[in-house]
Amino acid sequence: MIAKLQMQLNSALYLRDPQxxxxxxxxxxxxxxLIDKIGFESFTFKKLSTxxxxxxxxxxxxFENKHRLLVxxxxxxxxxxxxxxxxxxxxxxxxxxKLRIAIRxxxxxxxxxxxxxxxxxxxxxxxxxxxxxxxYLTKNVDEINKEGVFRGYKSLCETIASYMIEINPDFEFxxxxxxxxxxxxxxxxxxxxxxxxxxxxxxxEDVHEQNxxxxxxxxxxSLKK
Amino acid sequence: MIAKLQMQLNSALYLRDPQxxxxxxxxxxxxxxLIDKIGFESFTFKKLSTxxxxxxxxxxxxFENKHRLLVxxxxxxxxxxxxxxxxxxxxxxxxxxKLRIAIRxxxxxxxxxxxxxxxxxxxxxxxxxxxxxxxYLTKNVDEINKEGVFRGYKSLCETIASYMIEINPDFEFxxxxxxxxxxxxxxxxxxxxxxxxxxxxxxxEDVHEQNxxxxxxxxxxSLKK
DNA sequence: TCAAATATAATAGTAAAACTATCATAACGA
DNA sequence: TCGTTATGATAGTTTTACTATTATATTTGA
Numbered sequence: 001m002i003a004k005l006q007m008q009l010n011s012a013l014y015l016r017d018p019q020x021x022x023x024x025x026x027x028x029x030x031x032x033x034l035i036d037k038i039g040f041e042s043f044t045f046k047k048l049s050t051x052x053x054x055x056x057x058x059x060x061x062x063f064e065n066k067h068r069l070l071v072x073x074x075x076x077x078x079x080x081x082x083x084x085x086x087x088x089x090x091x092x093x094x095x096x097x098k099l100r101i102a103i104r105x106x107x108x109x110x111x112x113x114x115x116x117x118x119x120x121x122x123x124x125x126x127x128x129x130x131x132x133x134x135x136y137l138t139k140n141v142d143e144i145n146k147e148g149v150f151r152g153y154k155s156l157c158e159t160i161a162s163y164m165i166e167i168n169p170d171f172e173f174x175x176x177x178x179x180x181x182x183x184x185x186x187x188x189x190x191x192x193x194x195x196x197x198x199x200x201x202x203x204x205e206d207v208h209e210q211n212x213x214x215x216x217x218x219x220x221x222s223l224k225k
Numbered sequence: 226m227i228a229k230l231q232m233q234l235n236s237a238l239y240l241r242d243p244q245x246x247x248x249x250x251x252x253x254x255x256x257x258x259l260i261d262k263i264g265f266e267s268f269t270f271k272k273l274s275t276x277x278x279x280x281x282x283x284x285x286x287x288f289e290n291k292h293r294l295l296v297x298x299x300x301x302x303x304x305x306x307x308x309x310x311x312x313x314x315x316x317x318x319x320x321x322x323k324l325r326i327a328i329r330x331x332x333x334x335x336x337x338x339x340x341x342x343x344x345x346x347x348x349x350x351x352x353x354x355x356x357x358x359x360x361y362l363t364k365n366v367d368e369i370n371k372e373g374v375f376r377g378y379k380s381l382c383e384t385i386a387s388y389m390i391e392i393n394p395d396f397e398f399x400x401x402x403x404x405x406x407x408x409x410x411x412x413x414x415x416x417x418x419x420x421x422x423x424x425x426x427x428x429x430e431d432v433h434e435q436n437x438x439x440x441x442x443x444x445x446x447s448l449k450k
Numbered sequence: 451t452c453a454a455a456t457a458t459a460a461t462a463g464t465a466a467a468a469c470t471a472t473c474a475t476a477a478c479g480a
Numbered sequence: 481t482c483g484t485t486a487t488g489a490t491a492g493t494t495t496t497a498c499t500a501t502t503a504t505a506t507t508t509g510a
Contacts, residue, residue, distance in 0.1 A: 039364030139264030141419045154422045179423040180409040197379045198404040221446045
């Protein structure tokens with residue numbers, strides 16, 4: 001890697017930008033591991049502070065509460081996915097090919113690399129699978145939505161939906177189909193692992209490849225004229 | 226209504242069957258209103274007990290904790306939907322028609338009737354929209370799944386998937402498509418209301434009709450041979 | 451019908467969660 | 481070096497999520 005990358009995130013996502021300090025980066029890095037390990041419900045700032053040798057009060061200076069921290073992490077993830085889609089579809093004009101690349105990227109198993117030091121992409125992806133819906137399934141969704149914390153997810157949805165519209169301008173549900181598939185992309189992995197009767201994806205085989213096949217099938221069939 | 230109906234639910238869903246006592250029925254009835262009003266996160270047995278003029282300890286005799294109560298309510302809902310599908314598809318042999326009826330029923334706005342006294346179906350449906358995913362998005366999902374608490378949802382999924390298989394035996398993803406659509410059925414209503422850029426469904430118009438059109442489109446297109 | 455079983459209520463108590471506040475000190479930047 | 485800012489240390493509050501005990505009311509069944 002020649003350039004170190006940094007994600008540009010909406011400032012409504014934090015009280016203090018965690019990317020600008022040592023403690024902030026530690027909070028983000030270790031929260032990913034801790035949430036993955038014990039689950040979001042059991043996760044507390046107290047436990048996190050012990051983990052990183054700091055204090056609760058210090059963490060509260062970065063994030064209003066643990067829910068906001070989760071929203072930050074999930075938002076980081078969707079930003080990352082969109083960044084990769086933009087990168088991989090660069091110079092490609094065929095909308096079908098762009099859509100295939102996007103489906104590949106939203107179903108792909110992430111591997112850790114060092115382009116974003118301090119973030120374990122693979123563990124973060126696990127958090128997306130297990131916890132991401134909790135970012136918006138909350139009583140104050142309208143309030144935090146006004147602040148723009150879901151902008152990254154919406155933008156990704158818009159991008160993918162635009163490929164669908166290019167393929168078939170008459171298709172009536174590009175955004176719905178995109179959000180349904182973005183959700184299904186992690187839902188099906190969850191079901192395969194925990195509630196296998198809700199899915200045809202077999203945990204024993206290559207989950208991500210099957211997921212790609214599944215989503216491609218329903219997307220391209222739905223888009224047929 | 227000639228007969229009073231009672232839902233037959235898995236006994237793993239409760240410590241003591243709430244349908245067998247006055248207090249139990251009050252717990253179920255009032256919890257629906259309270260969860261809808263303040264959201265599951267803010268909901269506590271303390272608040273519920275105040276509401277119904279009882280005590281925390283008494284409620285704990287019916288449900289291990291508030292999560293189990295939520296699982297009970299959501300399970301009741303899916304059982305109800307499957308009961309209605311079974312009823313409405315009775316004597317119909319055409320799988321396409323059965324599937325259409327099922328899609329209609331999972332996207333339909335429920336109205337309160339008195340066939341199940343003490344349950345407000347319409348408010349319960351709101352809870353499904355806002356909270357149902359929290360039943361399984363929990364660290365102990367495998368543990369509670371072993372007890373069979375998700376049997377109702379799986380059974381519904383199986384039923385609808387079987388219609389798909391009848392229509393096209395070669396379709397590879399009947400269960401996945403069903404679970405994706407069952408989830409999308411409430412997800413899209415949520416998005417229309419709170420995150421409209423993630424959906425093509427317009428909150429100003431008939432949300433349920435649009436949802437039916439959307440799901441029909443992707444399901445029947447996916448099933449085409 | 452009376453005794454026994456069972457359900458509910460009343461009360462109390464605990465550990466942890468989810469914060470908020472204050473003050474001292476360390477580091478950093480102009 | 482002086483002032484600002486970040487962090488740490490400490491303490492305190494309210495609420496949540498329980499558990500335990502005892503008293504009283506109600507049901508049931510012998």
